[in-house]
Amino acid sequence: TKDYAGYEAWMVNATNADDDKHRRNVAEHAWNIAWNGFAGDWGGDYTAYNQKEKADAMAAFWTWFKAQRKWYDKGKDPWTFYDRSISFLTYRSGSKEDRDSLIEEALLYTKKLEDKGDANNKLAWISDRLRDRKVYDRALYIADQITDRPYAEYEKYEIYARQNEWEKAIARLKEIETMPNDKWKMQAMNERARIYREVLGKYDEAIKLYQLINQPP
Numbered sequence: 001t002k003d004y005a006g007y008e009a010w011m012v013n014a015t016n017a018d019d020d021k022h023r024r025n026v027a028e029h030a031w032n033i034a035w036n037g038f039a040g041d042w043g044g045d046y047t048a049y050n051q052k053e054k055a056d057a058m059a060a061f062w063t064w065f066k067a068q069r070k071w072y073d074k075g076k077d078p079w080t081f082y083d084r085s086i087s088f089l090t091y092r093s094g095s096k097e098d099r100d101s102l103i104e105e106a107l108l109y110t111k112k113l114e115d116k117g118d119a120n121n122k123l124a125w126i127s128d129r130l131r132d133r134k135v136y137d138r139a140l141y142i143a144d145q146i147t148d149r150p151y152a153e154y155e156k157y158e159i160y161a162r163q164n165e166w167e168k169a170i171a172r173l174k175e176i177e178t179m180p181n182d183k184w185k186m187q188a189m190n191e192r193a194r195i196y197r198e199v200l201g202k203y204d205e206a207i208k209l210y211q212l213i214n215q216p217p
Contacts, residue, residue, distance in 0.1 A: 002060040004030075023071035024080075031084050034061045038092050058093035066098075079122065082106040090129045103130070107142065120146045124155050131159050150176045150184035157191070166200060189213050 007030065016022040038058050041047065046054040065085070072081035082102055089099035106126055113119040123146050130139035136159055143155035157172035173195075176188035189209055196206035 002057055004064040020071045020074040024075055027068040062094050086129055090133055116147055120148050127155050131162055150179050150181045
């Protein structure tokens, strides 16, 4: 109904109006409902004939949700706001300008993280969102900032694979296979064998790889 004033009047009162944890819970509750509801036709409420109404409702939600950012900032939890906002703007509705601006902010945030593993996971997450929006050059640029090299090369493999650029994709997998990391090496070899078998029809090459890793399909 786009009645966010009514929603807040229902969920917020004088005792919790300045409680950032409660206000984040209010925002998260609304986000989860919007995320799931707008993924489809909201139980039949939206049809091919009222898609503008759905678009208006999604825009109203985003306008309200981005105003909740102060509660995430107050709770020192900016990443959750980036996660929810960029996801909604990528997969549901919103402007390219808002999405790109938040992605740049999120990218700067990762650079401040002392935990490099956490930073790498967040960089991969950002790269994946860009890949899904087909912003491939930017996705590759961000993937290349992952400090764990096998992880970075696998992200780049996924970006090339999404574009069906199989020669470049396979080159990334072969690069991983030369690295001293058994876990990533095995994953890369399995994936390369799968591509030969399921995508390119290079069955002899697939068989050789499966024999090498001793994991026949």
